[in-house]
Amino acid sequence: MDLSTARTYVSRSARAAGYCAIVAVRGLALVVLVPALAYSSVLCLVGVGLLVLPPGLRLLRRLADAERARLGRWAAPPARPAGAHARSTLMTVLSDPATRRDLRWAPCMAIFGTLLGLVGAVLFLFPAAVLVLVGLWWVFPADEPVKVMMNIPIDGWGSALLVGVPQFVLSVLLAVTGPPLIAGLAAASSRRLLAPSAATVLAERVAALDRTRSGAIQAHGDELRRIERDLHDGTQARLVSLAMQLGLAERALGCDPAAVGPLLTRAREGTEEAMAELRDLLRSVYPPVLADRDLAGALSAVVARCPVPAAAHLGELGEVPAQVEVAVYFAVTEALTNAAKHSHARSASVTLARAGDTLRAEITDDGRGGAAEGRGTGLSGMRRRVEAVDGVLRVQSPPGGPTVITVECPCAS
Missing domain, CATH: 3.30.565.10 (Histidine kinase-like ATPase, C-terminal domain)
Incomplete structure (x- = not known):
């Protein structure tokens, strides 16, 4: 194994151990939050929970959204505004399908997430712990020497090398392979628990398509109104002026031929301006530079x-x-x-x-x-x-x- 490959494995293991540490911290937070939510739901029977439960659910949503963002597969839903009435606020939060997924995810993460996160983080630190124990064998008293593998006491540098080297190699293998596997298991569990159902995904997709369709229809209508306004206020006015100039030139042709020349000149200038406005209008519909x-x-x-x-x-x-x-x-x-x-x-x-x-x-x-x-x-x-x-x-x-x-x-x- 070359140095770059070893560096890649260590880097992957370090990222996995970092995620395991985050999972452990989040799991410990849920260890406190889940019983608090259960207690608040009981207090709803006497009315106090109607005030306490919504903030707890919003805190749970933030923790779940952080995990969703890390998984990178589902967009975090927007934060729910606090209503004026506690009951309406609670009903709004509970009616959200994502809240049910959060409540399904929280107890599992509190138990298994904490355990998996701690194990993954400890495995990554295991080689350092072995080095410290083996290197500091002389700190321990002679009648209670350190033992790290197969219960063999380390009472000198010879026994430290004999026992410490295999133990360090084994700990390195565990540190390189263990955290990625544990992190993958924790991520897969969170993804399965937080993932919306197929019906929810379809409903969200239909809602998004309906919204974008409405936006496209509105954009198309705005574009048509803009084109109509530009044609009416610009090009049509130019063409009306052109028709008037040509009509005046036609009348002047019989009685004052000398006045025809200036009228035709203004008519030609109006034609050029109308063509320029038409070109600008067409350019705003589909820019020619994209075609060129x-x-x-x-x-x-x-x-x-x-x-x-x-x-x-x-x-x-x-x-x-x-x-x-x-x-x-x-x-x-x-x-x-x-x-x-x-x-x-x-x-x-x-x-x-x-x-x-x-x-x-x-x-x-x-x-x-x-x-x-x-x-x-x-x-x-x-x-x-x-x-x-x-x-x-x-x-x-x-x-x-x-x-x-x-x-x-x-x-x-």
Whole structure:
């Protein structure tokens, strides 16, 4: 076994032991919390538990959400707001299917999680304990020497090497193989207990599809209204003016031929302006730069035109569906516009990469932060565009900045 392989095994074992330590601490917390919840449920009979039980359930939810986040397979449900009435708050918490899964997971984690976590963490520390015991054999009194294996006393360096080396090798093997196995067992148990049922997954998927469908319909309606408004206020007005100019030129042709030239000149200028507005309108529906270049090339052009100094980090994207290209393109464009217009940023960056069948774009600026939906920053429109292609948009914008907008879209063909 070479050094890099050994380092990999030790690193994996260390991560597993760290998780085991977290499981043990979480299990000890549940050892206290589970009896407290049971006692609070009994107090509900006299009314006091209606005030005490909801905070305990929310604390249990935080512990379960931490485990869900670590497992990385299910999104943590949002925190439940505290209602004005204790009974309504309790009913709201208890009616959540995730609460039932939390209550199923808590006693098992309190018992088995604590034991598994402690064993996994101790196994990783076992080689160090053996070294300390064998190396400090001389600290123990002569009539009570240390014994670490097969009950053989260690009363000198010879016996320390004879007994300590095999014991240390065995402890290293246990430390390398034990914690990953125990961590895997604990993770599998938590995953099984916290996993939603197939019916719940289907219901959540249907709800998400219904929400994104509604968002897509609203986004489509907003886009149609915008196109109609642009055509009515811009292009249609230009064409009406053009018709009037041509009508005046037609009347002047018989009585004042000299006035026809200026009228035709204004009519030609109006035609050019109408064509320019039509081109801008078509560009807003599907940017020609996406047809001329790929998404990476189009975003490079957007970054180059950004009023704020911006850097682009673009990876290999492969083939991306057209609807995903449009959603990501407009999301990045809107985010950079917000950085220059609202955030007063001094610099920005765009990172675009693909991992498997997921396209991920991250837009960061060093502005003043505080971006939120509903404040005229276009985030609601960005979210509707992204969710219309089954994507996810996340916004992190604490006051003072920085602002990080992440867009993840599935792009499987």
